[in-house]
Amino acid sequence: MKPHRSPCVALATARTRLAFGVLAFFVSLAVLTIKLVGLGTMAQDAPPPAEKAASEHPVKRGDIVDRNGRLLATSIVSRALVCWPPQIDDVEAAATKLSGALPWLSFEEARQRLSLKQPFVFVARRLTPRDQKAVLDLGLPGVGLMSEDLRIYPHGRLAAHVVGRTEPSNDGPVGNAGAEQRFNAILADPTQSVQLSIDIRVQHVIREELARAVDYYSAIGGAGLVLDIRTGEVLAMVSLPDFDPNRQAKMDETQANRASLLVAEMGSTFKLLTLATALDRGISRLTSRFDARAPIKAFGHTIGDYRGQNRVLSAAEVVVHSSNIGAARMAQKIGAETFKEVLDGLGLLSRPALELPEVGHPIVPRTWRPLTTMTVGFGHGLSVSPLQTASAVGALANDGVAVPVTMLRRTAPAPTRRVFSSDTSGKMRWMMRQVVLRGSGSRADNAAYPVGGKTGTAEKVVNGRYDRNKRLSSFVGVFPMNAPRYAIFIMLDEPKGRDETHNFATAAWNAVPVAGAAIPRIGSMLGVPVAGPDSDAWMRRVVPDRLLSRLFKDKEA
Template sequence: MIGPFKKRRRPFAYPGEEIRLPGSGPAPRAPREQNASSRGIETGRLRLLVTACLFLVAYSVVTGRLVQLMVLAPWAAEEPAQASAPDPVPLEVRMNRADIVDRNGLVLATNLPTVNLIADTRAVPEHDLQRAIRVLPTLFPEMSSEDLKTKLVPGKAFVYLRRNLTPVEQQAVNDLGIPGLHFERSERRVYPAGRLVAHVVGATDIDNRGIAGLEKSFDTALTSGQGALHLSLDLRLQHAAHQVLSDAITRFEAQGGAALVMDARTAEVLAMVSLPDYEPEKIGETTEDARFNRATLGVYELGSVFKVFNTAMAIDAGMRITESFDAANPIRISRFTITDFHPEGRWLTVPEILEHSSNIGSARMAMVVGTERQQEFLARMGLLEPLPFELPEVGRPLVPKVWREINTMTISFGHGLSVTPLHLITGVSALLNGGLYHAPTLLKTDPNAPPEGRRVFSEANSIRMRAMMRLVVEAGSGKSADIKGYYVGGKTGSAEKQLRGGGYAKDAVLTSFVAGFPITDPRYIVLVVLDDPKAVKGTYGFRTAGWNATPAAGKLIAEIAPILGVAPVYTSPAGAFDPTLIRQVGLKLDDATEDKHLAAR
């Protein structure tokens, strides 16, 4: 049709689609099924977004904690184990403990790296816990299943199972594959010289802390990074002293003994042995007697060796060595009687009193000098107070509370005053080195800066003491220490042992011999002490010092003199003394020396 009645084209539509013509009003709503589908899609997207955020937060927390533990505070990872460990030991104490070496640099104490076996039972499954209890004793026989049951209790964060594993043992534990068994880095203190230096070096506990000897005294210094501790000890001399003393104890069936070698000019202790001794690495397994240091802690009445100090005191007080004293008869004072072991039955000069070891003559000399001067002189020689020494095991002298006349007499021959062997050798060193007192030391001194010392005795009197002590070896009770080529001067001592409850044991003695060599100009002092030696075959029923301690000291001198570089001399030592002193003391002269002195007169 033409005009306004034009025919309109029907819009195209897909099958099922509603045709909407312009101007026909608002479109009807979408079907209900289509709206539900849209909402499901949106909900899924939201859930995915929330889940992703949660994962991001979780990873952020884990990453932050790892950074804190591994970068910012690496030590924090150890805190739980340390907090639950009994008596935790600072790392600087356990690890990197400095070496201890002798005067020649030989190692006496050092560390070996090792590991300790520990357990965190919180990380061990129950079946593995039972397997550990069953299997570990097969690797370590000293462990028991019962002991492991008490240690491997579930819930414990830190338990020590065994210390100082060898690499083989560590690998064997590792091969078990048990979770919760861990290895702690550690160090083990070892002593290459073993029992040879036990009483000097001492020992450490399982946590590498010093508990005896120099290990204890220098515990802080050894762990402070100051380097090795250099001792005055010479391991060669230490070995000789240990061997000689051990042989003497065996030969004379003694309970024990002590031996010391000292540098007379510096008071450096070059050797110090106390027997019986112990293995430092097994100090916890040894006896109290073996741990006891007889050289520095033992306090004894040393008997006639004290006559050296009595004689020195007399000439220091102005007494002439030609003076004589009545030794023919015993001295009776109160309920006591002073006698001589081998009485001469006559008047004796000062050198003869020392030569024949007269108790009677010594007591009379002491009474002339007087109690007050005796106290002053012995104090000057360092015999009345504990010695300033590097070891913690140092004895205090036993001094009379009231110093009466009877004390003055008995102390003159070594009874009534108890000191350590270290006291004795230090005092004798001062008497023989020219009269200078040095505090004893176990630390090596600088040869370019020797200690000055304190004047306690005149040099002239020191020479007189050398000559009189030579007489004891030449003609008195010290003959068995007269080593050819090495002129020795010394003094013997035999004393009844004190009983703990008071009084003296009639069947037990303490014998000693102290000596200087070469006696013309002493460089070294030697002391040997034997605790209750017996009369054995060859001693003819005697057990006094001249039969046991003296020959032991002579043997020690013969062994160490070449090591120390002391050249043997085969002319009379009397030639080193003034002819007048030689006559007064009564020293022997060889023919050449005598002719020389006669020509000089």
């Protein structure tokens, strides 16, 4: 029989047990308290879910919009079919099921993707909701869907060269042309958007009219530009042939941006700059005479006229009749240094600072010989882009003030640079209007918006020689001439003659009518006031009527 413990011993044992019990209880309580405090403090380290949601965007790239906020490029979430090959036990069975559920996916292609020795593989992109459901219904292990950004260009080809395009990468779409490339860093933030200067309505009109002409005259391409000459904003920039950025097709050489990247000899449109320089520097007046009776033979070359007047011409007639001989003599009088200084001031000797990657460098002769000055006088020997030409002629009409061109909508006044005096600008506006009223630009005129401008038809250089059958025909114009605001440039690359044009393929027959058709349409869109019956009254203030007989000797004078 077990001996009884004394009451004192039993009491001491009970107290000890109780003490252990209480200690265990408090230890547990302390652990719980520490855990509670820990959870409370650790939860504050992570951002609250509500704030996270507010900063989250379904896509990873910002939008590109036009000057009126119309969407040009945006991103939406699409689902891609992906797989984790190591997790797929039976590749053949999985490929069979997938190709059965997705009719556009062949068994061979599915099997090839699923059997790749990689931890993660994209099988297909841009799945439709129906395809997504079909994949999920299969419930294949190691096969799933993944959200990714899909870049969308709602206007397709319309502004392809301006907006550019993207290519997919592991970090989402990355710009590889146009504004997408130029503003890639900004667009990488989905809260940011880029507002371009173009107006999609104007862009549409220019593209439509230009495409019609390219087709009608069987040209290999074309370019069209509209600039706001007061702000330097590019309202439309079209280059044909173009591409559909939604299809990610590879661009070939023929699809390069002819409006800003292509540099070429612009031909007779340069005569405006020659005359402006001569007038501004006091070298010539509108009434000054230039001998165009016979071709110039200088430095082993012959300079002749396309449709020679074979007489002494006034400076105004040199431009209206587009006399190469007269322009060469005028440039000769100006001299190389002065001419280069003015051309440089107009931004024709350096690459324009346009916010696009596709901007061409002008081709300036390394050695500027006396013959170079003469040929540049009528637009040969110096290759510039259509954008530069339009900008330079815009400066002529904009009171002689050059404004840098931009692809972004301006929110502040642009830095300007005076190149010609107001007086010269007024005379040149008169001169441009005369070209339309009595010269090669007549098909650009319309009753609503008085147009002024100059045509140019230049032979292309092929293998170092001028090819008479390959021409660039262009027209650069300004409207409305009573209050100049917009410059327009239209160019056709290798247009062919037609019966309706008496087989002529010069700018007067093909490029000028494009501008003539486009100007009334875009004028009303841009809110240009319609000209009144006496919209050319300003011309009499610049050149009085009594001088006309001294300026023009032809029957129209």
